[in-house]
Amino acid sequence: MPISPTHDSAAAVARQHDEHVLEAPPHTVQTLVACHECDELQYLSPLARCEVAHCIRCGATIAEGERWRPEPFAAFVLTTLIVFLIANAFPIVSLQVQGSETQTTLFGAVYTLYDQHQDFIALLVLATTIAFPMLELALMFGVLLTLRRFYATRWFRLSLRLIQAIRPWKMIEVFMIGVLVTLVKLWSIATIIPGVALWAFALLTFMLGGVAMFDPAQLWRRVPLADEAT
C-alpha cells in the first residue's frame, strides 16, 4: 500500500477502526474484561492483528490481537511436533576421549539420572523437556484440528485448560542454554561432535517461541457458555 507524504494518522486510525467494526461479529464489539493481575474491570474494543491491549491501571497485557489463524497455526504446530520428535530420536552430542565414545539423547540423560537413583531430578527433567512440551503440542494440534466441530464439547474445554496449565512448566529454551553450557564445560577434556538433535533443539527453541505467541483466549471466545439452568 503506497503511503503518501501527507499521511493523516488520525484519519487512518478512524478508517482502521471502521474496518474492525465491520469485520467483528456484533457481540464482540466491546467486551468487559477483568485484568488478571489487578482485577480492574474495563471495556475492550476488538484488536487488530498483532495489536496488544494493556490494563489501564497496572499495564499488564490483557489481550492480544490474533497473531495466527487456526489453520496455518495447526500446520505449524504439526511441524514443530515433527522437529520435536527428531530432537528426541537422535543423539544431542557425542564425546570422544582416547578412542572411546559416548553419546546421549535427551531421554538417555533422563535414564542415566534414574539409573543413579536421582528419581526426582529424572522426573523433573522428563516432565519439563519431554512430557510437557509434547503433551502441549499434541493437545494443541488436536484442539485446532477439531475446532470446527467439537468446540462445544467437554473434551475441547478440558484440553484447552490442560494446555494453559502445562505452559509455564515446559523449559526447552532453558534446556537449550544448558546444552551450550555443557558443551563449553566439556570442550577442554574431550572432542565434541554435535549430533542431529542439537540442531533440532536449536530450531525447536525458536518454533516453540512461535507456538507460545498463540493466545488460547482466541479459542476460548468460540466456546459457548453452559446453560445456566444445569
Next chain:
Amino acid sequence: MTGCHVCGLVQRVTPGQAATCPRCEARVHMRKPDSLSRSWALLLAAYVLYIPANLLPMMVTSTIFGVQQDTIMSGVVLFWTSGSWMLAVIVFTASILVPLLKLFAMTYLLLTVGRRSAAEPESRTRLYRIVELIGRWSMLDVFVVALVVALVQIRSLATITAGAGTTAFGAVVVLTLLASRCFDSRLIWDHARQENSHD
C-alpha cells in the same frame, strides 16, 4: 465481578462461595484461595532447601586419581578460573542470583501484602512479573548436570554421578515456581484500592 483465571470470562461471583465458570468449567474464585498462607509455606520450604542445595555436591567426579565433589559455587569458580567468564556469569546468574532474587522478591511481596500496604502497587506488580519471567531459568544447572552425567561415563577413566545437591536444588526451583503461582497479584491492588477510597 471478576475474571475467570482460566478463560478470562468476566462473571459475577459471591465472595467466599464456590462457583464454576460457565464457559471453561474451572472453579472461579474472587482471589486465589489461601494465597498468602500457601505462598508462605512453599517459600519457607524453599528457603530451608536452599541451604543443602548450595552445600551438597551437584556432581561427583570419580577418576583414578580420586573423588572430586562439585557444588554450584565451585562450578562457577572453575569456569571463572579457566577463563570462561561468560559462562561463569551465566551460571552464576541462573543458579545463584536468580533463586536468591526470587526468594527475596517473594518474601518482600508477601510481607507487604500481609501488612496491607498500599504503597507503589505498580512497581510491586512489575516485580511479580519479573519473578514469573525469570523463575524457570534456574533450572539451567539441573539440565547441565543431567547432560554431563549422561556424557561422561568413560569406563576406567572417569565417571560423573549426580549428587544429592541436585535434588535439593531442583526442589528449590519447583517450590519457588509454585510459590509464585499461588501468589495472587490482585491482592496488591485490593489494599491500594481501599486506601484510595478512604481518601
